[in-house]
Each structure stands twice: as C-alpha cells, then as structure tokens.
Amino acid sequence: MKSDKIKMNLQCPMPKLDFDIITLGHGSGGLLTNKLLETGVFDLLKNDLLDEHMDGARFSLDGPLAFSTDSYVITPVFFPGGNIGELAVNGTINDLAMCGARPRYLSLALIIEEGLSMRAFWDIIVSVKFAAEAAGVLVVTGDTKVVERGKGDHIFINTSGIGQVHPDARLGANCVKAGDKIILSGPVATHGIAIMSVREGLEFETDIESDTCALHFAVETLLDRFGPAVHLMRDPTRGGVAMVLNEIARDCRLGVDILEKNIPVLDAVQGGCELLGLDPLYVANEGVFIAIVEAAKADEILQTLRTDPCGAHAAIIGEVVEAHPRQVVLQSKIGGKRVVNMPLGEQLPRIC
C-alpha cells in the first residue's frame, strides 16, 4: 500500500489536541502517555487483541510459527512513495513472508525524539493503520518512548511480527541445488534511489517513489501452487541484490550466475544510479524478493508471479551452479563476466 495522504487525511482526521508537539512527558508512562495513545491512536489501530491496558496481547495460533523483528531508522521519515510507518509494517511482513509465513500479528514500538510534531506522528500512525489493514495483519501490542532532542532522530520504529508458516513451505539453504533458477520479483534499486533523491545534500529531481509494499500475498500464491518447488526466498533490502545473492551462495555453498540484461531496473532509477555512481545491484529495495526455485517449474512460477501486482516485472535472472562455490558471477550486457562481491558497508546509511 502506498501513502495516499489526501484519502487518509479525509478518513482519519487528526483529533483536536491541546499539544502540537511530542514532549518527554509523553514517554513517561503516565497520564501524558495515556493521553497521546488514547487520543485516537488506540481507535485507529483498534482490534480485539490490542492490549490497551495489558502488558501484552494474548491469542492462540496453530501450526509452526515464524517470528521476526526489525527496527526502522530511515531518514527522512517521509519519503517519496511512503513514510516510516508503512515501511515498518511492510518490512516485517516481508521478513515473515520470506520465512514462508502468513503474517498475523505485529508489535509496534516507537522511539520518538522530543519535538516531533503531532501532525507527523499522526500521519505515521495512520499510515501504519492502512498498511496493516491492507496486509490483513493486526497490531496487537506496543510501546512508546520519548528521548530528548539530539538523542534520537524524529522517530525510530521497531516492529516484530508473528506469522503462521505455510504447510507446503520447504524453505532453507539446504533445499537449494545446482540448476535451480533465480527469480527476481520486480525492478531493483527503486527504494534506495527514491530515498537518496531527497536525502539532504544529495537532492535531485525525479519522480521515483519507494517500492515499499507487502509481498506476502504473492508469496502465498506461489506456496499454494508450487509449495516445495520454491527452495528459498529472501528480500534484498540493505545491501541490495548483491548482498542477498552472496549470502545465498555462502549458505548453500554453491555458485550463483546472473545475467545483467535480465535484471529489471526502471529507466529513471537507472538514471539515478548513473548520476550517483551506484551499481543498482547494491542499492536497497523494499518491495521485491528473490526466489530460488526448481528449474522445471521456473517458467510456470514466473508466469504466476507476473499475475500479481508486485510481480508484473518479475524475471528469471540466473541460476545456481556447481562452479565457483560461494561466488556470484555476473555476465554483463556486453558479454563480459565479473564477480559481484558482498558490499562492505552501505553506500548511504539509514535507508530503512
């Protein structure tokens, strides 16, 4: 789900408050914290499990579970195509999806820097609400802390999530074998370039928007139809496709061959990468995933994925090979070959 600020503001107008910025007292656990949360926030996120007045949520969930956590420290917190709120929801949903799980319940823990405007706070929580609704997950427990000015940066959000593992999921590095095909679900580097285009000191004109979205519906369709033919999934966030393919090669002790010409990159994103001198393979993504699949089923899986909105530009970008174990080798558009190494650090910090 992408931020549609006008629609959201109409549906969820900010309540009238007697404060317009968040102060240290709002993180005290006292009356002010209650006021901040009860003035609409609990209403926004309302569901039967949300522990408004308990120390945790209680529920029953059958079958094997997946559990994941991520903190989001992205700067700026509002960026083209979204904000930290929906990013935090989608990001943890996607981590669960990569475990083959249907995300069910999320926690939401906020670390707010004193002075954050109530307007920004509200827009972020509204965005959490819409992202969670669109994905069919419930925010069931949370925490709010406030730190002094200069000890944080607007807002950091941690989401942890619990999901139910698909009964036909057989995912793991040990399931991958030479010959498997590598499917990429969509164009790369979009999120990273969208953030960089508005990063202080680096601004450039473009209409690229972050690709942040929830991938679990697409994943569920693949597991429903192809189950054990999907051998491993990973979403290439920090460190990009280069990082994830290197991790896969390392964990499977096999080689990875990819074809540059098959890797989808939006024209504007390619332009942004050239402007900044970046290789799109190393730039962060928030709305694509890599699936390592049984070769015999690869075309069918690809066609199925392409029917999903998040997979319209999916492509088979390469395969797993016996040769050069633990190494990722790219064949360039002009036919040359080069090793794609793990990135040492990130081109820019705080991309998610």
Added chain:
Amino acid sequence: MKSDKIKMNLQCPMPKLDFDIITLGHGSGGLLTNKLLETGVFDLLKNDLLDEHMDGARFSLDGPLAFSTDSYVITPVFFPGGNIGELAVNGTINDLAMCGARPRYLSLALIIEEGLSMRAFWDIIVSVKFAAEAAGVLVVTGDTKVVERGKGDHIFINTSGIGQVHPDARLGANCVKAGDKIILSGPVATHGIAIMSVREGLEFETDIESDTCALHFAVETLLDRFGPAVHLMRDPTRGGVAMVLNEIARDCRLGVDILEKNIPVLDAVQGGCELLGLDPLYVANEGVFIAIVEAAKADEILQTLRTDPCGAHAAIIGEVVEAHPRQVVLQSKIGGKRVVNMPLGEQLPRIC
C-alpha cells in the same frame, strides 16, 4: 540475574577485533554487519532456532500465547546493578509474566549510535546472554542498525517476546472484585533511585543497585498453586506503583485502598527519595510486581511468594474496595488519608 562483570568477562572474553568502535558501516547489512555479528555474537547467543542467516525464526508452540514488546532507552546504559542488556531481557520477560505466560522466545533489535565502543557493545551482549540463560529463554531473531553520532544515545534495545500462557491463568480487570487483596512482591523505588544516583547532574553517594530481575519463576509458582485466585498482575515500571494502582482502579471501575506502613522501601532508597524530594510510590521499579488476589487465599499466596528470592519482602499493601471507584486512597503512617493520583509525566525521563 545481576551483572557479575568479573565472572562474565572470564567466561566470555571479548574476541580480538580489528575495530574498537562501532561505525555506520556495521549497520549496513553488508560485510561489516556480518563481521560484527559473527565475531562472537552469534556464538554467545547460539541456539538451534537463532536465525543467523534467515529473516526470522521458525518454531512451534502449543496453547494460548502472549506477545509483548518494549524498547529500552535508559541512560546511562551501565548503571548500578546492571546494564541495558539484561534490563531489556528481564523487562520483556516480566511483561509476559504479567500476562500469566512463561516466556519462551525473544527478539533482540539494537539501534546503536556510531562510536559506541566495542567493549561496551560486548559487555551488553554478554549480559543479554546471561540474563536469557538464567531466565530460560532463547534469543531467536534480531536486527542491528547504526545511526550517526548525535542521532541516538549509545544504544537503544528493543526486545519482543513470545510466551505460553499458563493453563490456570485467569487474569484480567474483569476478574478483580471488591475485597480482593493487593500484594506487592518487594521493596519499591529501588530501580529509579539507583539510576538517579548516577544520572548526570544528580549524582549522590549510595550503594543502591537496580532491582532488575526476571519475575516469571515466582509468577509461575503462584499460578501453579493458586491459579484462578490470582486475578490480575502488573509490574510497576515507569510511573511506579501509583501509576499501576490507578490503572487497575480505572480498568476495574473499583477503588483501591493502600496502607503506607505496609509498603516496603529499603532505608537507603527512602533516603534517596527524601534527598530528591520524590514519593517512592511514583518511582520506577524493574523487579517487583503487584498481584490482585482472592482475599481468602491472600495470606497463603503471600507466604508462597516470600519463599521466592524476588519475593522475600512481599507484603499485602491494601485491598480493592467498592468505595471511591477509579480512585487510589493511601492511609499514611500517621493515619491521615490522601488520594494518590496518576502521575502526569515522569520525575526523570529514560528510566528504562
């Protein structure tokens, strides 16, 4: 478990590293992040479920579950009696215990400020390890982010946790009735005064140590023996006993009467409170809980709780009443009565 730094350092010496502070690159998700985590950290926290190379942990857990989250932003991160690492483990364990659950799995998400020394990082993670082991919980998934100097404060830690609800737990505001007794498990205000004694600009000489500890073993014993006779539990962290009793009165729509003379406070803590002009009822705790229990079983529950190390000073401090609904009334040592209001904010921010 309290920090025993000498013992921990002997058992878990810091590995030799080619960096002695944490830099932005360590939060990139690239090679440097791997290096930080694989240089001992994964070894320290090792267990079969820890998702070293997956996006989440997978496991099965029977029965109703509890799920809770908390971020820890305490300053200073090393304080008398502990550090932010064990606080983050014990705090989330206690939130699960208050839901009547046996804590099983934790997530650990770090937001590190660039420049944190590797020594401090290591000591904190070692402390996480020992606290988790002592409590019988596993850290199964995690995340590491690094923010620039001046955009964080040493380290913030989020832990989320999953526990299994005790089959005999019948806890909730709707279970509380007039006549129920209020048990406090130990002396109040110890954590808050320990932190304040070392807070910049406020230092005073004392040997008070934080009471941070895991309460779930004591809780489990009570639920094993008394099950439905325990009606509600809550740990009075931020906002102290005053906040929690007010929340209970509000949620149960009943009154709360407490006796000042019955409320245990260590002498040194009482002295600290007087020095700082604080009411111990409003000061944060990390190792005590309040249980609202069936009157007929109260003495027996108290005696049982006193056999647990964390409950040695437990006391019945008052009762739930029909009179003055939603209000907490304290009878002072000299016999006067006063209303104990909800705190507006906190005396000092970032106490946990």
